[in-house]
Amino acid sequence: MPRSKADIVLGVQWGDEGKGRVVDSFAADYDMVARFGGGDNAGHTLVVGEQKLALRIVPSGVLQERPQLFIGGGTVVSLEGLASELEMLSGLGVDVSRIKLSDRAHVVFPYHAALDRANEKARGDAALGTTGRGIGPAYTDKAARLGVTFAELRKPEAVADKVRYNLLARAAALLSMNAPPNADDIVAAMLDRLPSIMPHVVDGVAYLHDALESGKRILIEGAQGTLLDVGYGTYPFVTSSHTIAGGACTGLGLGPTAIGRVVGVAKAYCTRVGAGPFPSELDDEAGARLRERGGEFGTVTARPRRCGWFDAVAARYAARLNGLTAAVVTKLDVLSHFERIAIVRDYRSGNRSVDFGAANELGLAPELEWFEGWNQDISDVRRIGDLPDAARRYVKALESALTVPVEAVSVGPERSSLALA
């Protein structure tokens, strides 16, 4: 069997593009779906028939029977979070023995979540609006060589000492809390969880490469979105991991030559949860309408998502960063019945166009281009060519911004609500 290549599906905006539902649809054709980064700051919603599922750490292929599910080494995983997701999935009749976790992944402890919330509080008005799940502090510990890997959990006594040391090292930060985390409680809860978690832990590098070398088809699932990347997003209003395609290589221990397709998922408009620049944000009636029609409330935190027009300059920036080969546009149905729809066409300084990254730092105002809307329900359309003319013109404009072919457009949350090229 020839060695196969892994394909990537990832978000090109600020997260919540609908990656989960796209991965769910694609996963039927793959032997494995692998997450490469983030933790339970992610919330990926699947709707299959009457069933609606919000996943945080388990890959979105879980409702397809075929694929194995792999949580890669670049992720940060809460024991409580994973255990409760496994229980929830078992309760739905899912065979959770298909779910494997890399021994290189890092543990998110309750003190990470406590520190995340304390850091946000200390920032006051300058808070980032994190999900409060401890993601930043867990990645900070990883870089500071204070983190605990799932490999280390094979020897829990040594981890107990490390937890005690980590709490001591943070005495100052923890002392200011009303109910500071207690090392003995954390260790006891950890020991309690290990019997249900450890059977899922594998040598992640061998697991993934053995699969590739035996010709298995692997789909890599992104979390968050390109503009939340710690290096190339709207820093410091970003998450703490690399969310772009390069992050899939480091997060799974893959070389770039192992990657095949890179599919970018773009919502037909933009949303963002939490603070930070959002040049096309709408504070008016149109923004409220997008929020209401799109159900734009966070999967993890239930916070209202900020809403605005599609940003074509940001899309081009994301296409470059990820080396996209194709795109999927989601939630086009939400724009039906708008009289007119805008996209950000340009950022200008004098008579010069400025790219997304620099435009943000300079605080440049976006220039909009207007499109005629379509006053028609499109939720039953299953071929892009069958969309109303105005909707097709709009999708063409997004395609030219994304610089790659749009191979599917979603027109409703349900698995089958997908119009193909």
Ligand code: GDP
């Ligand atoms: P993810 O984090 O990228 O997987 O996206 P989320 O699941 O956080 O947010 C996407 C939301 O939009 C979910 O509630 C989906 O059920 C919903 N959704 C996905 N695709 C469509 C679509 O085509 N139309 C509509 N109306 N809703 C959609």
Ligand code: IMO
């Ligand atoms: P999915 O995978 C949308 C945002 C948070 C905050 C910033 C930092 O569902 O698309 P963090 O808790 O990661 O330190 O928060 O990143 N954020 C997301 N926004 N979708 C997500 O994931 C997100 N994950 C993190 O709102 O602004």
Ligand code: MG
């Ligand atoms: Mg989400």
